[in-house]
Amino acid sequence: xxxxxxxxxxxFILPFLFSFHSKINFYKKWIPFFKANLITxxxxxxxxxxxxxxxIWGFNNEHLSGVYLSNLPLEEVLFFIIIPYCCIFxxxxxxxxxxxQNIKCKLVTLFxxxxxxxxxxxxxxxxxxxxxxxxxxxLLFYQFIVNKEFLxxxxxxxxxxxLTGFILVNGLLTGFMLDIPPVWYNYExxxxxxxxxxxxxxxxxxxxxxxxxxxxxxxxxxxxxKL
Numbered sequence: 699x700x701x702x703x704x705x706x707x708x709x710f711i712l713p714f715l716f717s718f719h720s721k722i723n724f725y726k727k728w729i730p731f732f733k734a735n736l737i738t739x740x741x742x743x744x745x746x747x748x749x750x751x752x753x754i755w756g757f758n759n760e761h762l763s764g765v766y767l768s769n770l771p772l773e774e775v776l777f778f779i780i781i782p783y784c785c786i787f788x789x790x791x792x793x794x795x796x797x798x799q800n801i802k803c804k805l806v807t808l809f810x811x812x813x814x815x816x817x818x819x820x821x822x823x824x825x826x827x828x829x830x831x832x833x834x835x836x837l838l839f840y841q842f843i844v845n846k847e848f849l850x851x852x853x854x855x856x857x858x859x860x861l862t863g864f865i866l867v868n869g870l871l872t873g874f875m876l877d878i879p880p881v882w883y884n885y886e887x888x889x890x891x892x893x894x895x896x897x898x899x900x901x902x903x904x905x906x907x908x909x910x911x912x913x914x915x916x917x918x919x920x921x922x923x924k925l
Contacts, residue, residue: 701761702773702880705870709863710780713787721794724787727919731786734914739778742907745829746770746778754826754887761880773880781904782911784863789855789912793848803850804842811838814902826887826899834906841913848916856905864904868896 699707717724724731749755750769757771765772815835821827841849872895873879883897891898 700763700773700880702771702871703763703776705867705880706773706776706780709784709867713784717787722787722791724790727790727915730915730918730921731783731911733918734786734911735779735782737914738782738907738910742778742910743767743770743775746774749826752825753884755881755883757881758878760878761876778907781867782908785855785859785908786911786915788859789851792851792854792858800850803853804845806853807838807842807849811835811842814838821889824887824889826883826897826903827889830899830903830906834902834909837906837909837913841909846913846916848912852909852912856908859908860901860904864901865893865896868900868904869894872896872900 713724716722747768747770750757757774762771762773767775812835814831818828818831818833818835821831870876871879871881872883873881874895879895885897888897888899893901
């Protein structure tokens with residue numbers, strides 16, 4: 699079993715098992731999750747494929763199973779399913795507590811939208827930076843306009859995940875304590891600012907990935923509830 703696959707299994711096992719807990723019952727929401735995830739998965743895999751071909755990032759075979767979908771290793775494809783699963787599970791647990799949208803949350807959304815969009819426009823020479831930041835800025839601005847109440851628990855989930863599992867998982871994937879990382883980056887396409895071995899863009903990329911999953915998950919879940 700490859701190191702990349704072991705990292706994914708380690709991330710997945712507890713959220714999966716607790717999905718059947720009587721006070722959580724996340725398994726009952728698998729249908730809206732997998733619908734949302736599939737829609738999100740397709741553009742992110744296309745993005746991943748293009749950036750891999752352009753050598754903006756890539757993968758080291760030493761830590762992979764050797765099974766590929768086009769230029770993407772199987773583990774990378776599973777990443778876009780397993781990590782959102784773990785995060786949306788955490789998001790649903792957080793929502794068990796009562797949270798209401800407030801003006802501070804709206805202002806945070808507007809601030810993040812402006813910050814990321816401006817960073818993207820001002821760094822068009824770095825493709826990873828510009829594509830990620832502009833995409834996230836536009837999505838956040840749209841969420842600011844529609845003012846969805848799920849943003850507050852989403853931000854809490856994002857903070858909790860990134861203060862715990864994300865730093866460990868992404869740190870290992872990008873080479874923390876490893877001579878050869880499972881995933882490498884062309885740092886000419888980034889701001890070359892890192893937290894340990896993690897490029898700063900990864901924190902915004904993950905917000906974009908998780909926000910796309912959350913927006914669609916809430917849409918499918920609400921539609922199902924109305925039916």
